[in-house]
Structure formats: C-alpha cells, structure tokens
Amino acid sequence: MKITKNLNGNALNIALEGRLDTTTAPELENEIKNSLEGVAELTMDFSKLDYISSAGLRVLLSAHKIMANRGGMKVTHVNEIVNEVFDVTGFADILNIE
Amino acid sequence: MTELTVQAIVDSIPKVTEFIDAQLEALDCAMRPQMQIDVAIDELFANIAHYAYGDETGEVTVRFDFDPSDRMASITFVDNGMPFDPLKKVDPDVTLSAEEREIGGLGIFLVKKTMDNMTYRYEDGRNVLTIYKHI
Numbered sequence: 297m298k299i300t301k302n303l304n305g306n307a308l309n310i311a312l313e314g315r316l317d318t319t320t321a322p323e324l325e326n327e328i329k330n331s332l333e334g335v336a337e338l339t340m341d342f343s344k345l346d347y348i349s350s351a352g353l354r355v356l357l358s359a360h361k362i363m364a365n366r367g368g369m370k371v372t373h374v375n376e377i378v379n380e381v382f383d384v385t386g387f388a389d390i391l392n393i394e
Numbered sequence: 395m396t397e398l399t400v401q402a403i404v405d406s407i408p409k410v411t412e413f414i415d416a417q418l419e420a421l422d423c424a425m426r427p428q429m430q431i432d433v434a435i436d437e438l439f440a441n442i443a444h445y446a447y448g449d450e451t452g453e454v455t456v457r458f459d460f461d462p463s464d465r466m467a468s469i470t471f472v473d474n475g476m477p478f479d480p481l482k483k484v485d486p487d488v489t490l491s492a493e494e495r496e497i498g499g500l501g502i503f504l505v506k507k508t509m510d511n512m513t514y515r516y517e518d519g520r521n522v523l524t525i526y527k528h529i
Contacts, residue, residue, distance in 0.1 A: 315432070318404050318440040347429045349436040350501035360492055377429040384507045385500050386488030 298344075299327050306367075307337040313344035316352035325355045332359075336367040343373035348381050360391060370394050397457040402473060404443045410456050411435055414469060417458045421467070423529040430508045431469065434525050437501035438471055438480070446475025446521065466510070470524040478521060479514045481506075 297314035308331060316324060332338070338359065348356075356371070363369035370392040374382065382388040398413045400406040411432050418428045435456075442454055457470040485506075486499040506512060511526040 317407070317433070317436040319407050347433050349433045349440075350497055350504060351436070351440065353500060354497040357492060357495055357497065364492065377426065377433075380430075380508070381433065381504060384488070384504055386490070389489070390492045390495070 297323065299324060301327065301331060303331075303335075306335055307339070308332070308335045309339045309341055311341035311344065315346050315348075316355075317347070317349040318351040321349075321351040321355050324352070325358070328355065328359050328362075332362060335363075338363050338367075338369040340369065340371045341373055342371060342375065342378055345375065345378060347377045350385070353381070353385060353387060356387070356391065368392060395457060395459050397455055399453050399455045402443050402447055402452045402454045402475070404440055406443070406454070407436055407439050410439055413456065414458060417460070418467065418529060421460060421465075421529060423467070427467075427527055427529045431467070431525075431527055431529075434505045434509055434527075435469070437505050438523060438525070441478075441480065441501065442471060442473050442475065442521075445478060446473045448476065465529055466526055467529045468524050468526045470522060472523075473521050474519060475521060477516045479516070480523065481512060481514050 297312060297316060297320035300311040302309040360369050372394045374393055400409055414435060446452060452473060452475055455472040459468045480502045483499055483502050485503050509525045509527050513524045515522050
C-alpha cells in the first residue's frame with residue numbers, strides 16, 4: 297500500500313493506494329499517529345484504494361475518534377467494494393463519507 | 395484442485411492472496427467477487443495466524459477448488475491448531491456508535507455476509523474451514 301500525505305495549513309489529506317488489510321494497516325496506524333499534531337481536519341482519500349478489511353476499519357475508527365474532538369475526519373472517493381464493507385459493518389453510519 | 399502450504403503468520407497473507415488471485419484470474423473472475431474473496435482471505439488467514447497455534451508456530455494449507463457447472467469457487471484453510479469454529483462466533487452489534495464499537499468479530503461477520511457459504515469441520519486434529527463464492 298502507498299500512503300501519500302498532503303498538509304495544507306491545518307488540513308491533512310491522506311491518500312491510500314492499494315489494499316488496507318492486516319499487513320498494511322499498521323503502516324497507516326503509524327503514519328496517522330505521527331501526523332495528527334495540530335491537524336484540525338483530516339481527509340482520507342480512497343480513490344485509489346482497492347479494498348479494506350476489518351484491520352483497516354480498526355485504524356479508521358481510532359482516527360475517527362481522535363478527530364471527533366477537533367474538526368472531524370471525512371472519507372472520500374469510496375469504491376463499491378469499500379462501500380459494501382462500510383455498509384455491512386455499520387461503519388457507513390459512523391464515518392463521515394463523501 | 396491446487397494448494398499452497400505456508401507458515402501461519404500474517405506475513406504469509408500476501409503470498410496466499412497472490413496464489414488465489416492467480417487462480418481466479420485464470421478463470422476470468424470479475425473484479426468484485428475477486429476483491430470480496432481477497433478480503434475474506436485477509437480476515438480468515440489473520441484469524442488463524444493470530445490464534446490457531448498460540449505462541450507456537452505452525453502451518454496452514456490453502457486449497458483452491460472450482461466447480462465449472464455453477465462457477466463456484468471454494469477456498470479451504472486447513473491448520474493443525476486449536477479447534478476453533480468461527481461460525482459459532484456471535485455476530486457483532488453493527489448499530490453501535492463509534493464510542494461503543496469493538497472491532498472483534500467484525501471480520502468473520504463480514505466474510506459471512508459477502509461469501510455465498512462458509513463451512514467448518516474439525517477432523518483428524520485439524521480445523522477445516524471453507525468459503526464458497528460464485529465467480
């Protein structure tokens with residue numbers, strides 16, 4: 297998985313490319329942990345993400361909780377497969393998906 | 395039938411995914427079922443890697459079968475670890491809020507919802523777990 301970060305003022309955009317699963321979720325968890333200081337808005341860009349498994353959901357949930365006390369986190373450009381995972385697991389109701 | 399035996403560690407997941415994807419691509423599987431199967435592999439293999447052998451190490455054999463009459467692909471995971479029937483796991487409450495959420499059990503639930511069928515049996519000291527998907 298490829299992780300691309302783009303900080304614009306206090307808005308951070310993280311674009312993912314590939315698969316967010318058991319083997320790659322720890323990389324994202326680390327990136328997020330080390331990048332959120334001073335960030336008021338977090339956008340996760342999923343336009344090049346192939347799929348997500350529950351290991352990825354865990355990382356998203358923890359980022360969502362951290363950002364809930366600030367400007368919030370949104371998830372953008374979700375494909376059909378990722379959307380199905382969000383629907384089935386109820387994450388569609390938790391996350392701010394655009 | 396074709397199979398692959400790997401160590402029961404999460405680092406084996408990419409190898410297993412690659413092995414199954416090659417079978418699916420050779421059968422002209424559409425993108426959607428292939429990705430759903432890849433997610434199922436991640437969930438089930440990670441579960442085995444984390445729990446089957448405790449602190450010990452062991453192996454997992456992943457077998458691919460295909461029934462051309464109804465284009466049904468099946469993937470079977472066999473390990474010699476502790477007996478564990480994922481079908482007996484209680485489904486998580488997917489209506490809880492972010493604060494109340496736990497991720498445990500979500501993976502197996504996702505597999506149940508996206509695959510056409512899932513079977514488990516314990517025989518000759520081995521866990522035999524199979525998922526089925528029309529491709």
